Amino acid sequence: MPSSLSVQLLDITEAGVLLQASQPVDDGSEGRLSLNLDGVPLKASLHVERVAAAEQPPGYRVGATFVDLTSDQRQLIRRFMAQ
Numbered sequence: 001m002p003s004s005l006s007v008q009l010l011d012i013t014e015a016g017v018l019l020q021a022s023q024p025v026d027d028g029s030e031g032r033l034s035l036n037l038d039g040v041p042l043k044a045s046l047h048v049e050r051v052a053a054a055e056q057p058p059g060y061r062v063g064a065t066f067v068d069l070t071s072d073q074r075q076l077i078r079r080f081m082a083q
Contacts, residue, residue: 005021005025006022007019007020007062009035010061013081014078017046017064022060023059025062026048032044037076038079040076044069044073047065048062048063049065
C-alpha cells in the first residue's frame, strides 16, 4: 500500500467514509485521513473494510470505518451531514 494516497471523498458518516482512490489498498489495512469539512480540518484514523474496482471513474472504491473519533470530530461530521 502506498504511504500517501490522494483520494476523493464520496460519502461520510459518523461510522466511516466511502472514498475513490486511483490505487488499490489492502482490506484490513489502517491509515490516516486528512480533509477539510467546510474549512474545518479533520484528521482521523481509518480501518479499511472493503475495496472494489470502480469503472466510472476508473479506480477503486474504498469503504473504511473511523477508529476512535473524538466527540468534537463526531459533531463536525454531524454538522457537515446536516447541510
